[in-house]
Amino acid sequence: MNSAMAIGVSKEFGNVTALNHIDLSVGRGEFVALLGPSGCGKTTLLRLLAGFETPTDGEIWINQERVADKTRMIPPEARRIGMVFQSFALWPHMTVYENVAFPLQYQQHVPADYRDNPRQRVANMLEMVGLAGMENRYPSQLSGGQKQRVALARAIVFNPNLLLMDEPLSSLDAELRMQMRKEIQHIHRELGTAIIYVTHDQSEALGMADRIVVMRGGQIEQAGTPHAIYYEPQSPFVAKFVGRSNFLQGNWADARTFMLANGEGTIPIHVSRDCSAFHAHQVLPVRPDQLKLRPWEVGSGGVLGTVRHAQFQGREWLYSIRVGEEEWEVVTDTREPFGYDQQVEVEVCV
Structure with missing residues:
Protein backbone atom coordinates (compact mmCIF):
# COMPACT_ATOMS: atom_id res chain seq x y z
CA MET A 1 0.00 0.00 0.00
CA GLU A 232 24.91 0.51 -10.68
CA PRO A 233 24.38 4.02 -12.10
CA GLN A 234 22.26 4.07 -15.22
CA SER A 235 23.60 7.30 -16.72
CA PRO A 236 26.79 9.37 -16.72
CA PHE A 237 24.96 12.04 -14.72
CA VAL A 238 24.13 9.65 -11.85
CA ALA A 239 27.65 8.21 -11.89
CA LYS A 240 29.11 11.73 -11.56
CA PHE A 241 26.57 13.26 -9.18
CA VAL A 242 26.33 10.44 -6.63
CA GLY A 243 29.85 9.90 -5.37
CA ARG A 244 32.98 10.15 -7.47
CA SER A 245 33.49 8.12 -10.63
CA ASN A 246 36.34 7.44 -13.00
CA PHE A 247 35.28 7.12 -16.63
CA LEU A 248 37.73 4.66 -18.14
CA GLN A 249 38.31 5.16 -21.87
CA GLY A 250 38.16 2.28 -24.35
CA ASN A 251 35.43 0.40 -26.21
CA TRP A 252 32.84 -2.27 -25.50
CA ALA A 253 33.56 -5.61 -27.17
CA ASP A 254 30.25 -7.03 -25.91
CA ALA A 255 27.74 -6.49 -23.09
CA ARG A 256 30.16 -7.70 -20.38
CA THR A 257 33.61 -7.02 -21.83
CA PHE A 258 35.24 -3.60 -21.87
CA MET A 259 38.48 -3.19 -23.80
CA LEU A 260 40.54 -0.70 -21.82
CA ALA A 261 42.89 1.44 -23.88
CA ASN A 262 46.36 0.95 -22.40
CA GLY A 263 49.30 2.48 -24.24
CA GLU A 264 49.85 0.60 -27.50
CA GLY A 265 47.21 -2.07 -26.86
CA THR A 266 44.06 -2.92 -24.93
CA ILE A 267 43.30 -4.89 -21.78
CA PRO A 268 39.97 -6.74 -21.43
CA ILE A 269 37.97 -5.87 -18.32
CA HIS A 270 35.22 -8.35 -17.48
CA VAL A 271 32.21 -6.53 -16.00
CA SER A 272 29.76 -8.23 -13.63
CA ARG A 273 26.95 -5.67 -13.87
CA ASP A 274 24.81 -4.07 -16.56
CA CYS A 275 26.59 -1.07 -18.08
CA SER A 276 24.49 -0.82 -21.25
CA ALA A 277 23.76 2.86 -20.52
CA PHE A 278 27.47 3.58 -21.09
CA HIS A 279 28.04 1.56 -24.27
CA ALA A 280 27.30 4.47 -26.59
CA HIS A 281 29.76 6.65 -24.65
CA GLN A 282 32.49 3.95 -24.93
CA VAL A 283 33.41 4.42 -21.27
CA LEU A 284 33.33 2.24 -18.13
CA PRO A 285 32.30 4.02 -14.88
CA VAL A 286 34.40 2.84 -11.93
CA ARG A 287 34.20 4.06 -8.33
CA PRO A 288 37.50 4.93 -6.60
CA ASP A 289 37.01 2.01 -4.19
CA GLN A 290 36.64 -0.41 -7.12
CA LEU A 291 40.29 0.09 -8.05
CA LYS A 292 43.02 -1.84 -6.26
CA LEU A 293 46.72 -0.98 -6.21
CA ARG A 294 49.79 -3.18 -5.93
CA PRO A 295 53.50 -2.60 -6.65
CA TRP A 296 54.30 -2.76 -10.36
CA GLU A 297 56.06 -5.86 -11.63
CA VAL A 298 57.55 -5.97 -15.12
CA GLY A 299 55.71 -8.42 -17.33
CA SER A 300 52.57 -8.55 -15.19
CA GLY A 301 50.42 -7.54 -18.13
CA GLY A 302 48.29 -5.34 -15.89
CA VAL A 303 47.39 -1.66 -16.06
CA LEU A 304 50.44 0.49 -15.38
CA GLY A 305 49.94 3.67 -13.38
CA THR A 306 52.05 6.30 -11.64
CA VAL A 307 51.20 7.90 -8.30
CA ARG A 308 50.71 11.64 -8.81
CA HIS A 309 49.12 12.61 -5.48
CA ALA A 310 48.52 10.88 -2.15
CA GLN A 311 46.42 12.04 0.80
CA PHE A 312 46.26 10.23 4.14
CA GLN A 313 42.70 10.21 5.57
CA GLY A 314 43.10 8.09 8.70
CA ARG A 315 41.55 4.77 7.72
CA GLU A 316 42.31 5.20 4.02
CA TRP A 317 44.52 6.78 1.40
CA LEU A 318 43.22 8.86 -1.51
CA TYR A 319 45.42 8.57 -4.59
CA SER A 320 45.51 10.23 -7.98
CA ILE A 321 47.02 7.72 -10.39
CA ARG A 322 48.24 8.71 -13.85
CA VAL A 323 47.25 6.03 -16.38
CA GLY A 324 48.28 7.01 -19.91
CA GLU A 325 46.73 10.43 -20.52
CA GLU A 326 44.11 9.99 -17.77
CA GLU A 327 44.17 10.51 -14.03
CA TRP A 328 42.17 8.05 -11.92
CA GLU A 329 41.03 8.53 -8.33
CA VAL A 330 41.67 5.53 -6.09
CA VAL A 331 40.70 4.86 -2.46
CA THR A 332 42.62 2.15 -0.59
CA ASP A 333 43.24 1.09 2.99
CA THR A 334 46.46 1.99 4.80
CA ARG A 335 48.22 -1.37 4.62
CA GLU A 336 50.22 -0.51 1.50
CA PRO A 337 51.02 3.20 1.25
CA PHE A 338 52.57 4.18 -2.07
CA GLY A 339 54.97 7.06 -2.67
CA TYR A 340 54.86 9.93 -5.12
CA ASP A 341 55.96 8.91 -8.65
CA GLN A 342 55.92 5.22 -7.70
CA GLN A 343 54.80 2.88 -10.46
CA VAL A 344 51.84 0.71 -9.50
CA GLU A 345 49.58 -1.89 -11.07
CA VAL A 346 45.92 -0.91 -11.05
CA GLU A 347 43.30 -3.67 -10.86
CA VAL A 348 39.75 -2.86 -11.96
CA CYS A 349 37.19 -4.77 -9.83
CA VAL A 350 33.73 -4.27 -11.34
Missing part, protein backbone atom coordinates in the same frame (compact mmCIF):
# COMPACT_ATOMS: atom_id res chain seq x y z
CA ASN A 2 1.33 3.44 -0.94
CA SER A 3 1.49 6.47 1.35
CA ALA A 4 1.97 8.88 -1.56
CA MET A 5 1.84 8.80 -5.34
CA ALA A 6 2.51 11.28 -8.10
CA ILE A 7 1.01 10.13 -11.40
CA GLY A 8 2.07 11.94 -14.58
CA VAL A 9 2.70 15.12 -12.60
CA SER A 10 3.94 18.23 -14.41
CA LYS A 11 4.35 21.74 -13.08
CA GLU A 12 4.96 24.88 -15.11
CA PHE A 13 5.75 28.38 -13.89
CA GLY A 14 5.06 30.58 -16.88
CA ASN A 15 7.34 29.33 -19.65
CA VAL A 16 9.48 27.31 -17.26
CA THR A 17 8.77 23.59 -16.83
CA ALA A 18 9.82 22.70 -13.29
CA LEU A 19 8.52 19.11 -13.45
CA ASN A 20 7.92 17.07 -16.58
CA HIS A 21 5.61 14.05 -16.25
CA ILE A 22 6.81 12.65 -12.94
CA ASP A 23 5.69 9.21 -11.74
CA LEU A 24 6.60 8.40 -8.14
CA SER A 25 5.19 6.09 -5.48
CA VAL A 26 6.21 5.93 -1.84
CA GLY A 27 5.29 2.80 0.10
CA ARG A 28 3.89 2.83 3.62
CA GLY A 29 6.76 3.28 6.07
CA GLU A 30 9.33 3.84 3.30
CA PHE A 31 12.13 6.43 3.53
CA VAL A 32 12.64 8.01 0.10
CA ALA A 33 15.29 10.65 -0.60
CA LEU A 34 14.85 13.06 -3.52
CA LEU A 35 18.40 13.86 -4.58
CA GLY A 36 19.60 16.28 -7.22
CA PRO A 37 21.27 19.62 -7.95
CA SER A 38 19.60 22.98 -7.40
CA GLY A 39 16.79 23.59 -9.88
CA CYS A 40 16.14 19.92 -10.66
CA GLY A 41 12.54 20.06 -9.36
CA LYS A 42 12.82 18.15 -6.07
CA THR A 43 11.48 20.97 -3.86
CA THR A 44 8.69 21.68 -6.37
CA LEU A 45 7.63 18.03 -6.14
CA LEU A 46 7.66 18.24 -2.34
CA ARG A 47 5.51 21.40 -2.42
CA LEU A 48 3.01 19.65 -4.68
CA LEU A 49 2.79 16.73 -2.26
CA ALA A 50 2.39 19.16 0.64
CA GLY A 51 -0.39 21.11 -1.04
CA PHE A 52 1.46 24.41 -1.46
CA GLU A 53 1.26 24.18 -5.27
CA THR A 54 -1.28 22.81 -7.77
CA PRO A 55 -0.04 20.51 -10.56
CA THR A 56 -0.31 21.78 -14.12
CA ASP A 57 -1.07 18.20 -15.11
CA GLY A 58 -1.32 14.81 -13.41
CA GLU A 59 -2.55 13.67 -10.01
CA ILE A 60 -1.31 13.59 -6.41
CA TRP A 61 -2.51 10.81 -4.12
CA ILE A 62 -1.89 10.53 -0.36
CA ASN A 63 -3.05 7.58 1.71
CA GLN A 64 -5.27 6.22 -1.10
CA GLU A 65 -7.00 9.60 -1.58
CA ARG A 66 -6.60 11.87 -4.60
CA VAL A 67 -5.62 15.20 -3.05
CA ALA A 68 -4.78 17.24 -6.17
CA ASP A 69 -5.06 17.46 -9.90
CA LYS A 70 -5.14 20.47 -12.24
CA THR A 71 -8.76 21.30 -11.31
CA ARG A 72 -8.91 20.74 -7.53
CA MET A 73 -6.70 20.68 -4.47
CA ILE A 74 -7.20 19.54 -0.87
CA PRO A 75 -5.40 22.03 1.45
CA PRO A 76 -2.28 21.03 3.40
CA GLU A 77 -4.02 20.85 6.79
CA ALA A 78 -6.45 18.23 5.44
CA ARG A 79 -3.72 15.91 4.10
CA ARG A 80 -2.38 14.71 7.47
CA ILE A 81 1.23 15.38 6.53
CA GLY A 82 4.09 16.72 8.65
CA MET A 83 6.73 19.07 7.29
CA VAL A 84 10.21 19.99 8.47
CA PHE A 85 11.87 22.98 6.82
CA GLN A 86 15.47 24.07 6.44
CA SER A 87 14.74 27.29 8.36
CA PHE A 88 13.09 25.53 11.38
CA ALA A 89 10.04 27.87 10.99
CA LEU A 90 9.35 28.08 14.73
CA TRP A 91 7.14 30.82 16.15
CA PRO A 92 9.47 32.97 18.30
CA HIS A 93 6.70 34.20 20.63
CA MET A 94 5.62 30.65 21.49
CA THR A 95 7.26 28.28 23.96
CA VAL A 96 8.57 24.88 22.89
CA TYR A 97 5.36 23.32 24.22
CA GLU A 98 3.16 25.76 22.28
CA ASN A 99 5.11 25.23 19.05
CA VAL A 100 4.85 21.46 19.27
CA ALA A 101 1.20 21.43 20.40
CA PHE A 102 0.04 23.77 17.62
CA PRO A 103 -0.79 21.02 15.06
CA LEU A 104 -2.95 19.19 17.61
CA GLN A 105 -5.31 22.17 17.58
CA TYR A 106 -5.35 23.04 13.89
CA GLN A 107 -4.61 19.86 11.91
CA GLN A 108 -7.57 17.84 10.72
CA HIS A 109 -7.87 14.11 11.48
CA VAL A 110 -5.87 14.32 14.73
CA PRO A 111 -6.49 11.23 16.91
CA ALA A 112 -8.90 12.10 19.71
CA ASP A 113 -6.61 11.00 22.54
CA TYR A 114 -3.85 13.31 21.25
CA ARG A 115 -6.23 16.26 20.98
CA ASP A 116 -7.75 15.59 24.44
CA ASN A 117 -4.38 15.04 26.17
CA PRO A 118 -1.99 17.42 24.41
CA ARG A 119 0.45 17.76 27.31
CA GLN A 120 1.08 14.03 27.48
CA ARG A 121 1.48 13.75 23.71
CA VAL A 122 3.87 16.72 23.53
CA ALA A 123 5.88 15.35 26.48
CA ASN A 124 6.19 12.00 24.69
CA MET A 125 7.40 13.64 21.48
CA LEU A 126 9.92 15.87 23.26
CA GLU A 127 11.30 12.84 25.07
CA MET A 128 11.63 11.04 21.75
CA VAL A 129 13.71 13.88 20.26
CA GLY A 130 15.80 14.39 23.41
CA LEU A 131 14.21 17.62 24.67
CA ALA A 132 12.37 16.42 27.76
CA GLY A 133 11.96 19.20 30.33
CA MET A 134 12.36 22.06 27.84
CA GLU A 135 8.64 22.74 27.35
CA ASN A 136 8.79 26.29 28.74
CA ARG A 137 11.79 27.54 26.78
CA TYR A 138 11.49 29.89 23.82
CA PRO A 139 13.22 29.31 20.44
CA SER A 140 15.70 32.13 21.21
CA GLN A 141 16.93 30.07 24.17
CA LEU A 142 17.72 27.01 22.03
CA SER A 143 20.71 25.96 19.94
CA GLY A 144 20.35 25.20 16.24
CA GLY A 145 20.18 21.47 16.86
CA GLN A 146 17.56 21.92 19.57
CA LYS A 147 15.44 24.11 17.28
CA GLN A 148 15.52 21.43 14.59
CA ARG A 149 14.44 18.85 17.16
CA VAL A 150 11.47 21.05 18.10
CA ALA A 151 10.57 21.34 14.41
CA LEU A 152 10.78 17.56 14.10
CA ALA A 153 8.60 16.99 17.19
CA ARG A 154 6.01 19.45 15.84
CA ALA A 155 5.93 17.59 12.50
CA ILE A 156 5.26 14.17 14.05
CA VAL A 157 3.12 15.06 17.11
CA PHE A 158 -0.21 14.35 15.34
CA ASN A 159 0.99 11.04 13.85
CA PRO A 160 1.05 12.07 10.16
CA ASN A 161 0.60 9.61 7.31
CA LEU A 162 3.54 11.21 5.54
CA LEU A 163 6.52 13.27 6.73
CA LEU A 164 8.03 15.72 4.21
CA MET A 165 11.51 17.09 4.91
CA ASP A 166 13.06 19.88 2.81
CA GLU A 167 16.85 19.97 3.34
CA PRO A 168 16.28 20.05 7.12
CA LEU A 169 19.94 19.72 8.12
CA SER A 170 21.67 22.06 5.66
CA SER A 171 21.88 24.96 8.15
CA LEU A 172 23.57 22.83 10.84
CA ASP A 173 27.28 22.22 11.29
CA ALA A 174 28.84 18.88 10.31
CA GLU A 175 28.75 17.30 13.79
CA LEU A 176 25.12 18.27 14.38
CA ARG A 177 24.14 16.97 10.94
CA MET A 178 25.53 13.54 11.81
CA GLN A 179 23.71 13.58 15.15
CA MET A 180 20.41 14.66 13.59
CA ARG A 181 20.66 11.95 10.92
CA LYS A 182 20.65 9.39 13.72
CA GLU A 183 17.67 11.13 15.36
CA ILE A 184 15.66 11.08 12.13
CA GLN A 185 16.48 7.43 11.49
CA HIS A 186 15.49 6.58 15.07
CA ILE A 187 12.15 8.38 14.71
CA HIS A 188 11.52 6.65 11.40
CA ARG A 189 12.09 3.25 13.02
CA GLU A 190 9.94 4.12 16.05
CA LEU A 191 6.96 5.59 14.20
CA GLY A 192 7.09 3.78 10.85
CA THR A 193 5.89 6.94 9.09
CA ALA A 194 6.72 7.26 5.40
CA ILE A 195 9.31 9.98 4.80
CA ILE A 196 10.15 11.95 1.66
CA TYR A 197 13.43 13.73 2.24
CA VAL A 198 14.72 16.40 -0.15
CA THR A 199 18.48 16.91 -0.21
CA HIS A 200 21.39 17.78 -2.47
CA ASP A 201 23.77 16.04 -0.05
CA GLN A 202 24.55 12.60 -1.46
CA SER A 203 25.95 11.31 1.87
CA GLU A 204 22.62 12.04 3.59
CA ALA A 205 20.69 10.22 0.88
CA LEU A 206 23.05 7.22 0.79
CA GLY A 207 23.22 6.93 4.58
CA MET A 208 19.55 7.34 5.50
CA ALA A 209 17.17 6.37 2.70
CA ASP A 210 15.60 3.04 1.76
CA ARG A 211 15.35 4.32 -1.80
CA ILE A 212 16.92 7.25 -3.64
CA VAL A 213 15.26 9.14 -6.48
CA VAL A 214 17.85 11.08 -8.47
CA MET A 215 16.33 14.05 -10.30
CA ARG A 216 17.63 16.16 -13.15
CA GLY A 217 15.94 18.86 -15.21
CA GLY A 218 12.46 18.20 -13.83
CA GLN A 219 12.59 14.46 -14.47
CA ILE A 220 13.60 11.30 -12.62
CA GLU A 221 17.01 10.19 -13.85
CA GLN A 222 17.15 6.98 -11.79
CA ALA A 223 15.47 5.46 -8.74
CA GLY A 224 16.75 2.57 -6.65
CA THR A 225 18.35 1.45 -3.42
CA PRO A 226 21.41 3.40 -2.22
CA HIS A 227 23.62 0.43 -3.19
CA ALA A 228 22.15 0.28 -6.70
CA ILE A 229 22.42 4.03 -7.23
CA TYR A 230 26.06 4.02 -6.13
CA TYR A 231 27.34 0.85 -7.77
